[in-house]
Amino acid sequence: MRTVLITGTAGFIGFHLAKLMLDEGFRVVGYDGMTDYYDVALKRSRHQILLQNAHFSCEEGMLEDMERLHALFERTKPDIVVHLAAQAGVRYSLENPRSYVEANILGTFNLMECVRETGVEHLLMASTSSVYGANVEMPFREVHKTEAPLTLYAATKKANEAMGHSYAHLWKIPTTMFRFFTVYGPWGRPDLALFKFARAALDGEAIDVYNNGDMARDFTYVGDLVRGIRLLVDCPPVEPASPDEIEEGDSLSPVAPWRSVNIGNGTKVQLMEFIEEIERAIGAPIKKNFMPMQKGDVPATWADSSLLERLTGYKPQTNVREGIAEFVAWYRKHYDK
Numbered sequence: 001m002r003t004v005l006i007t008g009t010a011g012f013i014g015f016h017l018a019k020l021m022l023d024e025g026f027r028v029v030g031y032d033g034m035t036d037y038y039d040v041a042l043k044r045s046r047h048q049i050l051l052q053n054a055h056f057s058c059e060e061g062m063l064e065d066m067e068r069l070h071a072l073f074e075r076t077k078p079d080i081v082v083h084l085a086a087q088a089g090v091r092y093s094l095e096n097p098r099s100y101v102e103a104n105i106l107g108t109f110n111l112m113e114c115v116r117e118t119g120v121e122h123l124l125m126a127s128t129s130s131v132y133g134a135n136v137e138m139p140f141r142e143v144h145k146t147e148a149p150l151t152l153y154a155a156t157k158k159a160n161e162a163m164g165h166s167y168a169h170l171w172k173i174p175t176t177m178f179r180f181f182t183v184y185g186p187w188g189r190p191d192l193a194l195f196k197f198a199r200a201a202l203d204g205e206a207i208d209v210y211n212n213g214d215m216a217r218d219f220t221y222v223g224d225l226v227r228g229i230r231l232l233v234d235c236p237p238v239e240p241a242s243p244d245e246i247e248e249g250d251s252l253s254p255v256a257p258w259r260s261v262n263i264g265n266g267t268k269v270q271l272m273e274f275i276e277e278i279e280r281a282i283g284a285p286i287k288k289n290f291m292p293m294q295k296g297d298v299p300a301t302w303a304d305s306s307l308l309e310r311l312t313g314y315k316p317q318t319n320v321r322e323g324i325a326e327f328v329a330w331y332r333k334h335y336d337k
Contacts (some may be wrong), residue, residue: 001055003027005078007111008085009050010034010059013126013180014191017082017226022053024230029076030058031069032085033103037092038190046187063107066114073114080233083111083125086157089191090130090296093153103164104156107250112167122174122227122236127161127260129181129301130154130220138268139218139304142179142251142260151296153335161260169256174236178229181264181303185222185323186330194327197278197286202337206287207275213290215271216300218264221323224316228263228305231312248306264303265316277320281328 004021008014009030018028030050034040050056057076061068063085087093087103109127115123119337132140134148149155161177168175184194200207236257240246243254252259279286293299309315 001025001027002079003029003032003076004080004082005073005076006082006084007031007063010047010186013222013225014084014223015046015187016185016222017048017084018050018056018230020226020230022050022056027055028057029057029072029078031061031072032058033062033320034060037087037089037126042187042190050330059315062103063110064102066110069110070114070117073118077118077122081111081115081120081123082229082233083123086126088153088189090151090153091294092191093151094296097152100152100156104153105159108160108163110118112163115173116167116171116195120173122176122233123164124176124178124232125164127177127179127266128154128157129262129303130177131161131179132301133298138300139302140262140265141249141304142262142307143249144259150298165253165256166259168253168258172239172257174238174257175259176232176235176237177260178226178232179260179262179303181218181220181262181301183225184327186327188222188327193274194278194324197275198328198331201278201282201284202331206289209271209275209288209290210297211293212300213272213275213288214299216268216302217271217274218267218301218303219244219269219274219320219323220263220265220303220316221318221326224265224318225263225303228308228312228314228316231314232261232308235311251263251307261308261311262303262305263308263316263320264305266303266305267319268300268302269320274320274324277324278323278328281325324326
């Protein structure tokens, strides 16, 4: 039984990934700070589900606590590390930027130091589609430029990619950075659009629709996302003997066992279409407040996930109608709506 250490197991994505890895026979060690960025009760409910499996154990702690984190590595000796814990949220980075530097940069540095000292088969770390920033060439491909992040959140994730590359080069740690695209689904975060829209609709309140609804996203169902991560676990990058060995379109580094991989549905969906599907699932219209574009936001995201498919044979496939219906059913049951 291989051991995977997942940071952020009480979080939205971490919970779903831990559940999948347990189902597939892994021993899962969780590490989560239980921060109050959003409802801690929701996080604890996720952990309670995971704790029903005898092969799951968890420890509460912050990434900034190097002593605790290092002791966990020494005690559990993970074969694989999936780093998902972070201070999330594009808009919150405008209000509390320091938390992003502390958690996403210092915290990730601490984790990489633990990996360097203990050694693992494969380090996988979460990045984001936000690293594409001001890039307007779509769909986004891993080889596109990412030098113009628009928020500090995106900048910290770009820094994580660079930090991961340097450690992969210096210490030959196989490292995969995966870039997420607007993840949604059951047990989602309350600060994400689908959660906020469904809650407001069921409570008879209006929703804020930014840029007057003229926005598009590559909405990715959480089940598809974690399946992609799980398959990437078995695809550690190998440093090429020469740059000529790198296939066109592959983000594999010529000097390190490192690559970045998009995990997106591969479909650009208009925001108003997304809202219409929520109305369909709920069975009622939603009141809308049309607003200007928020600072740091981008009008569209769209993933080219062909590298993921090339590496794993897998392509995300859940459409927004199916995914939203799954979320609304969960929300109604969980909150008794």
